[in-house]
Amino acid sequence: MQKDRTLNLIHLHFIVFIWGFTAILGKLISIDSLPLVWYRMTIAALAILGYMLVSGFSFKVDKKTFLWLVLAGIVVAGHWVTFFYAIKIATVSVALAMMSTGAFFTALLEPLLFKRKVIAYEILFGLAVIMGLMLIFRVESTYKEGMVVALLSAFLAAVFSLINAKLVKNHRPSVISFYELGIGVLFLSLIMGYRTNFDLHFFEIDMADWFYLLILGLVCTSYAFIASIKVMRVLTPYTVMLTTNLEPIYGIVLAWFIFGADEKMNPLFYVGALIILITVVLNGILKYKTRIK
Secondary structure, three states, rough: OOHHHHHHHHHHHHHHHHHHHHHHHHHHHHHHHHHHHHHHHHHHHHHHHHHHHOOOOOOOOOOOHHHHHHHHHHHHHHHHHHHHHHHHHHOOHHHHHHHHHHHHHHHHHEEEEHHOOOHHHHHHHHHHHHHHHHHHHHHHHHHHHHHHHHHHHHHHHHHHHHHHHHHOOOOOHHHHHHHHHHHHHHHHHHHHHEEEOOHHHHHOOOOHHHHEEEEEEEEHHHHHHHHHHHHOOOOHHHHHHHHOOOOOHHHHHHHHHHHHHOOOOHHHHHHHHHHHHHHHHHHHHHHHHHHHO
């Protein structure tokens, strides 16, 4: 039993490492963020479709659920587009540091969507996150636009996670993911069609980009999603939550090694990022202890 838990914990760290590598791929892929996300969602949706057909899962959902899936699909498409756009106009480190605020936005939105009272320590943690953000904005003012876009991405990620928290109670994760990805593809297709850049030239991509896109869609999206669900059968939600918070750290360290000087920030940037990360972890620990009680 202990061996099984250890293997799953190692597997979880590998999955989180893959999620951190997603930001690296966003920097390496030369195409713009909008077509990048379209390809990512299309590849992942087709892969999960194949998985569902082989597994014999039903695609049936009720009308109310479908409407929630439409909203979630649009939100996750917006989240990924803004995330990769932030990486391209700023740096991997800046985008990942801002994405760490996702838990803060979730804490703000959760009382509204689930109709619960605001907890006192959430206000204190919120102030700590704002302090960390102010410090980062002050020392890395060159990337202000990228920071704002990444914060918007973090907010959309929080909305998406809260919607899925409702949907996953009654539906298979693979079914939810397939519909959300498919709807996201349709949504982005409409946008690109309106912008008149959805033509034959859209599919003219060099081999390096195709290689990175396949890794992004198959490994970082389809595989990581299904694998993360499987490890939850053995590991506690608390362990999964704490480990997942390492994603920005893995991504920032990877960026140092791959992009070198382009990813080296002012030392105070890392102080601000650390304040945000510590706040997120403490928030998760207190919430877990509250649930146990």
